[in-house]
Amino acid sequence: MENPPIIEMKGIRKGFPGIVANDDITITLQKGEVLALLGENGAGKSTLMSILFGLYRPDRGTISIKGKEVQISSPTQANDMGIGMVHQHFKLVHNFTITENIVLGLEPRKGLGMDLESASKRIKQLSEHYGLNVDPDEKIEDVSVGMQQRVEILKMLYRDAEVLIFDEPTAVLTPQEIQDLMKIMKNMIDEGKSIILITHKLKEIKAIADRCTVIRRGKLIGTVDVADTSTEAMAEMMVGREVSFTVDKEDREVDKKVLEIQGLNVINRRGVMGVKDFWLDVYGGEILGLAGVDGNGQTELVEALTGLTRVESGKILINGKDVTHSNIRERIESGLAHIPEDRQKRGLVLDYSVEDNFILENYGDDRFNTYGFMNRGAIRENSEAIILDFDVRAGQGSDTPARSLSGGNQQKAIVGREISHNPDLLIAVQPTRGLDVGSIEYIHKRLIEQRDSGKAVLLVSLELDEILDLSDRIAVISHGELIGLVNADEIDENEAGLMMAGVAKGSKS
Amino acid sequence: MKLKLPHMHRTMTVHLIAVFLGLAAGAVFMISTGNNPFAGYAYLFKGALMNYERIGNTLATATPLIFTGLSVAFAFNTGLFNIGASGQLLAGGLCATAVGLTVVLPKPLLLLLMLLAAIVGGGLWGFIPGFLKALFNVHEVVATIMMNWIAYWVVNYTVPAYFKGEFLETESRKIPDIASLRVPWLTELLDGSYLNLGFFIAIFVSLVIWVILKKTVLGYELKAAGFNRHAAEYAGMKVNRNIVLSMTIAGALAGIGGLSLYAGYAVNIQIGILPNQGFDGIAVSLLGANSPIGVLFTALFFGILHSGKGFMNAMTEIPPEIGETIIAILIYFAATKILIERFLDKMNTRFVNRISVQTGEVIEKGGN
Amino acid sequence: MKKALIVLFALALVFGGLVSCKKKAAEAPEVTVEKLKVGMVTDAGTIDDKSFNQGTWEGILRASAEGTVSEKYLKPTGTTEADYVKEIGNLYDAGYKFIVTPGFKFETAIFAAQTKYPDARFVLIDGIPHPGDWNAVVGDNTVSIFFAEHESGFLAGVATALQLGEGEAGFIGGMEIPPVQKFNWGFQQGLAYANDNLDTNVLIKAENIIYQGTFSEVAAGQQLGAGMFDKGVDVIFCAAGGVGLGAINEAKARAKKNEDVWIVGVDVDQYAHGIYEGDKSIILTSAMKYIDVAAYDMIQAEIEGNFPGGQILTMDSTNAGVGIPPGNPNLDSSVENKVADVFNLVKSGSIVVSAEQGNLVK
Structure with a gap:
């Protein structure tokens, strides 16, 4: 037989109240491979990895590293055994430099002071070696989210991690950053590291993973070779039923104008014009998708429309009524x-x-x-109706604290609440971010139902696929300006990508 | 409702364990200073509860703490940290005293007017930090601390200037019996204790606050802002108005505490003192899980500690300073409830696991 | 929640039971000499406040050292009458029926206690029992003790003027209340007496007489002290509790930098508190009230069976109740001798120090 697997978790059981x-x-992880851990939100992926990382102790089961059984009782111990974890939520000190963040906890000493210089040098080397392109002297608060993630990765490499666990690493990244991350992962594999990738995104698994272990509701469904398995098959293993990836949507005529945005200017928190002279109408019976790279004024536009931020100039009309200063x-x-961008914030x-x-x-x-x-x-009645109607799965029904819902169900609860108001205009911002396939499918269906019943939907999303799948018309925003407005069937992914990068295509409506 | 009972039960268990740990830690301290903890605690509780007069005094000691505890807890429920209960208590007490010393009315009416004055005074002292926070985003911790000192100096100036007791140097004139929350039948019933109507007002107000927080739309709105200001904004709640309202109510609660302290427990208001009750209120609120009913019982517990301490000191060789330290340790340990909660969670998990292992049954999570 | 209370009461009962058993066992052999059980309730400050609490406690300890007294002090949780009376009750219930209380804040509390506990004895230092108005009643079981602060201030003023010869003085008071005012007025009269009769020239300006308003604001005291020293004041008489400590700190800091500044202490001999280097202190002398003597004397009187119940006693120069400390390392012996002479003149009545403001500057 070949060498023993670098990590083997056998018969793991972990219960909570x-x-x-x-x-x-x-699960087993061989040296030099990427193992994907696939499952819907709340399926138990994170728990399993937390056990491996020493955050939880399993009730039963064993963990072996290179064939030797071990007990891991703390993250520090996990680090010592060569296991590193890149968390979904970064654990960085914002006003420290990258070097300071990386050495935190194992500060190199030189006499009484800290030897940051040699640390910085080593970080630079590691960064170059793995193609991370990190400047060790920058402060965390000055770098992008993608860069922060690389700092987390460097932290693990700096501690000589052999096995890296990535927990939903692409949830916070732009498409470009995702591609970069894939490259970095490949580099690491080439250097003999091993990777466990926790995700529910099949595309990524296809792109990078060698094998895929699927978990559903705490139970092991199976482990497959990625190369031999179709995306559909993996999705079915994950969800437990067949999943459709295409959105069924019938053509329909639009109704009256619901939202009119006239020459809107919005100043953002940094005191800069975030939205510039923005004109857009949204009609009943259509989904208008607003595409754009993150940070190009989407947030400011939505906040201005919903009233969270003051408008500098211009007008907003809903159903013909001026609500600019409402x-x-x-x-x-x-x-x-309004389905907000950040559901928890x-x-x-x-706590309710x-x-x-x-x-x-x-x-x-x-x-x-x-x-x-x-x-x-009446509150209970209202709640039961939404839970039923929107398939919100909550352990204790209406009494369940929102905190203990899984991400997908939190989002379904919000979508349900907003749609239950029977709104003429639904502004849905990143409505499926971080959700599993089943929930995405469901939420997409509900958005199309809104449109079909003659309501207006403004869909703001960073996922181009989502925009292309759902929208009747697509508006593209770049640097706060509307640089294109096209019918969805007249544009493909590449053209849209170019427009998002700021290259305008003839405006149509 | 049925579903909530186990939760209540759990909270209570946690707090009783916290109190017990506190007592145990205090006991260790007593042993380490060469005293017998059984004797110490026996005298502590005896001092607080051994006869009607002492029980009455214990309740009277607890009364202002109920109010300041409620004040801190109410603000906390709405996401605000009220360090200013002392100042609000002073302001309320000053206003109530001023009315009691100047207005002539039949006792029930006069007391009602004093209550109103206390609410206005304390409420104003809460309103100002609330207003500053809502309008200029001044942190309420800073603003309320400042307001403490403003109240301190306002009392320092006002009392000698307008209400000075003729024979007294640092106190106002004595509140006439007609303006005192003490009533003869109660004083006689409990052998001359200081128990006064304030205690009954406190129980009533605790219930009212409980109803507001649990049952009313106002409570729903205020708590929403406390738990998640961003979500409250998103939902179109008037967050700024709620901050002001919440601080005003918190201030008014402490203000009534001032009435109960200076026109019930005491017979006049004093200058040169920033009353401890305001700061104890923070501990009361914390140990009382920020719930009005929890505050009520925690304040009674604090009343026992404060009231019984002197007798413990008198009957044993535990010097007063150690007595105070023991009470501080007790409070400190009582505040470690989070640790206890974690511990209980752990035990609970083990228990559940054992059951499911034994029965071979898998408990599914509600949904994913 | 009910359970919580029940548990507490149960705890109380269990503990209570245990102790009462123990006590019965322990009581038998304790039939030795019957000591007088003396209790004290402290004022707002600590027992080592270098002022009233400490002075009173030292007097009690002195009696205790003679073996005739067992003592106990309690610290009230607040400063209201109810807080004080509760502690008095605790002492009483624990068998301490001779109770000494320092300071005028106890006036209404003692008024209530002297009727509530008729078989107890009360010594009220610096105050007189009253119910909060003019109807003062010194019960048969109570002695009220006052001090002639003006005489003490006078002697300190004379000593200051003599030692400095020439210079400028200031005064920092706590609250503007009679005992503090009397110190001030006496001090001014003392300076004036020395200037007129003993060939000195130490002046005090109205702007340098300040009542801070509290006895607790140490920082404010330091600022006031700094302000006065900056304006050229050489010596400050502090009758201000914690505020005075602030001024003392300021003076110590300046003395370390070789500035020639002095403080006149109050109530007790504050010399030790002003030490900044070796045994050098910035305390020139102190205007003392022999509080410890008062407490000690009353205890002795009780033991001898002639407790002067119902009386108001005044401690002044005639009964050695006020004056400057017996030893003053910062005063020349000639100055000390001269002050002793003046003391005798005051004692004999040849010099009358007024306890009123009269035509003094402030």
């Missing part, structure tokens, strides 16, 4: 609904129950408010 997150799961509540009452009060989150905007309605007291009966 009320659930079994991992149930008899076995407050948020008034806009909601005029028929606006804006969309939910995580699901049912309380469902009335976040309309708790004051007569239905829920009897002489200043909460009408619990």
